[in-house]
Amino acid sequence: MSIYQHFRPEERDFINQVLNWKAYVEQAYAPKLTDFLNPREQQIVKMIIGQQLEVKWSFFGGSAYTERKRALLYPEYSQNEDGDYKIKLYEIEYPNKFINLAHRDVLGSLMSLGLRREKFGDIVSVGERLQFYCAEEIGDYVRIQLQTVGRAAVQLIEQPLSESIAHEDLWHEKSVSVSSLRLDTVVATIFQLSRQKSQSLINSGLVKVNWTSIENTSFECGEGDTISVRGFGRGKLFSIEGQTKKEKWRISVGRQK
Template sequence: MSIYQHFRPEERDFINQVMNWKAYVEEVYAPKLTDFLDPREQQIVKMIIGQQMEVKWEFFGGSVYTERKRALLYPEYYLSEDSDYKINLYEIQYPKKFISLSHRDVLGSLMSLGLRREKFGDIVIVGDRMQFYCAEEVGEYVRLQLQTVGRANIQLLEQPLTEGIAYEDLWHETAVSVSSLRLDAVIASIFKLSRQKAQSLISSQLVKVNWTTIENTSFECGTGDTISVRGFGRGKLFSIEGKTKKEKWRISVGRQK
């Protein structure tokens, strides 16, 4: 039985990477630190590594609130510490009285530095405070190169991880019935849109499932999928409860508050 049959075709490359990480720990008998992983990638790591004794895994993204985390795979003898994850935290100082900045502004400016998204963890905005986590190995480069965000000149203040802004990831959860588990049907139910509107958003490349752009309206959603729609926010398929007497799928979905 192939391990790939339990996952989607587009996840094959990441699965191979996880198996290579596992093999490294087994052969070298030393820990392996990854870049930042999104929640779906973290789930894949858990499923592949499992609960075996030879290789252990833990995740840390800088605080207990973070969504994106680095994984540490290590042999059974190893005792991990937060410092093993090599994460820097930066707070963005900008003229708050005159300019408003968004998550998109920060992410766009970070991506303009020529680094991969995987080198950055969460971008946290609470009120007018803005922070982001990044991999220690690129921290000094980011600190020197990031001088503007959006239209604002900024300064970066490195903070200890204990100073990370606390925030809550709140979801409004509800149970709905859908004719199928197709992406367009699930989007329509979560965001209260017509099926036609959902299809238009997908074909316009405005929809991501588990942080990957999906253009196929018939893409089948599964338990745990996070769905983001540009301009509408994020939703999640928490569980699939089964079919009703009318052959509709009963699902539990959430929309981020």
């Protein structure tokens, strides 16, 4: 049985990448540090590497609360510590009495530097404080080049990882019955939209499943999928509990508060 049968077709390229990382560790007897991975990618790494004796895996994103994390694959005899993940933490100083900055402002400015999203970890906003994590190898470049966020002039202050701020990840969870596991149906259910509205959002490229844009309304959602809709926030399909006698699906879903 092919390993690809356990995953979605659009995940094939990432699966090949994980297999290459695994082969490198096995052949070079050396650790492999990845860029920042989203939770779905982390799950794929765990599934492929499994509980093998030859190659071990661990994740770290800068603090215990991060969502995006770097993976470290290493031979069984190796030991690792937080410094091995090569992560920098920056706090953004800006005139917060006059300007409000949000996650999207920071992400947009970081992406304008011409670097890949995978080089950056979480962007955390608590009150007026803003922090973000990035790979050590791009840290100095980002610190020098990022001078504005939105309309605000900013200064980046490097902080030790121990000074990271934590955001609470709160979900409003509910158990519901749906006619199918189609993306348009699940989106309509989570975000309390009409089926027509959810289809329009999907067709417009405004919906992501596991951080990948999906424009197919009939895409079948699976247990553990994270679904984000631009302008509406983030939801999750926590579990699929089976079908009812009327052939409806009983599922547990949540929407981030």
